[in-house]
Amino acid sequence: MSQQPGWYDDPQDDQNLRYWDGVQWSHHTSPKRMPGLDQAGQGGGHHEPGPADQPAQVWGGQGPSGGQEQGRWGGQEQGRWGGQQQGQWSAPMPGADDPWGQQPQRRDTTPDGQPLAGWGMRLLARIVDGILLSLVTGFVILPLVDPTLLEDYTTWITTADPASALDVPEGLASGLMRVSLVSLVVGLAYEILMLRLVGATVGKLVTGLRVRMRETPGQLPWGAAAIRGLVWQGPSAINGFGQIFMLLNGLWPLWDGKRQALHDKAARTNVVRNR
Template identity: 30%
Template sequence: MSNPYQPQDPNNPYGQQPQQPYGQQPPQQPYGQQPQQPYGQQPPQQPYGQQPYGQQPYGQQPFVQGGYAVPSAAGMYASWGARLGAYLLDGLILLIPSGLIGVFTGAGFAASFNMTGSRSASSIGMLIIGSLITMIINYAYFIYFHGTTGQTIGKKVLNIRVIRRNNQAMDFVVAAKRMAITFGVAIIQLFMAMLTFGDSLSTLGFLSLINFAASIGLLLDYLWPLWDSQKQALHDKVADTLVVRA
């Protein structure tokens, strides 16, 4: 319905919009010029803190790894303190099954010792079996969580994650490689304990040096991120992995 208070165009009595002649296009903006906003209106802006599509801040270009964006900026690597805190939290969790196994095997060892008055083969064997079970539980814990999500419970709490550098998802093989150094030292220590219980003092001195060297190597492994440019431990270099902020 037309406005009764507005004078009508005698050439357009029904209020229709003028149409372009057939085959002609409406006027266009000159080439290279941007359309202008109506007076008093602001052009649309990007949401605060977001970059235009396809652009990343300089030095933070990510590549996608296993479904997660892995930034190249050095500040995105997990700090040594965060890694230590996650390891301590995981250690507290693993202390529960380890403690239960230790109580059971220790009680068996004490009972056998009281009955025989000496360290029998059965009592020593019980301690060795308990140590092996504890070792298997500990390594299965880390291999499972690192091989599936890259995060143990401790890492999830501290908001850090293990990733691979070759743009592939984590798997159990890579997770097992990360544990190779720690597993090797644990085997040496278990072997030393077996010799100690067996009173094999003839070779104990030489193996003690090996045990000491292995322990120093394990300490260097854990301290290596303090001076490494990519915050890698030695076991990260073996498995070609990184620990980043999740």
């Protein structure tokens, strides 16, 4: 049975904590810091709490390697905030505000604490995927379409009367439709299979990102991978509205409080940082 995600003693350095995402150790670490007990109960003026006052530790309970991992502070401690702090604490997320997602913030996490990907890194991943898909689709399409299709399309674009630009010649229209369908099938197969089997597309693997269910870590089920792929790739087959929807979908994480695009919301997924 997989251990719950969270911050545990780093198996490589006993001075640090390391984040366990429910499947494997991540690259996110944080130094163990004890709250300022030396100042607890001191008088001499009002103290305004600042970032240094925040406790930073996660201990007590069972670690991912099995067995009980008792925090070095253990038991109950009297903190400067007053009251009693239990042996299990919340660990700080490193970094400040960073729209590219290089330094995830405390508020930008899944419910179990895994850092969410920034919009810029997601865009970079999609660019890598787009280049790869263009190459793969080109090799698949070549034997299925007339070799003169590109030349016919270029000729039509440069010579067509603007008033009748929508009147595509029948032969050219059927060829373009075939290209669109092949592109859609290749894109869907790539997106769904990669997410289900690997948890990320090639672009996301290159940029250190991974897709998971928002509420639970681990491998995506087939249903979630299929829904996510259909909502992302499907509108590309619809002229006009489809392109507008895809643009809005891609920009949605910029203002969404959970950093989800529309296809994330449909599949209940999040894109997270894996390193």
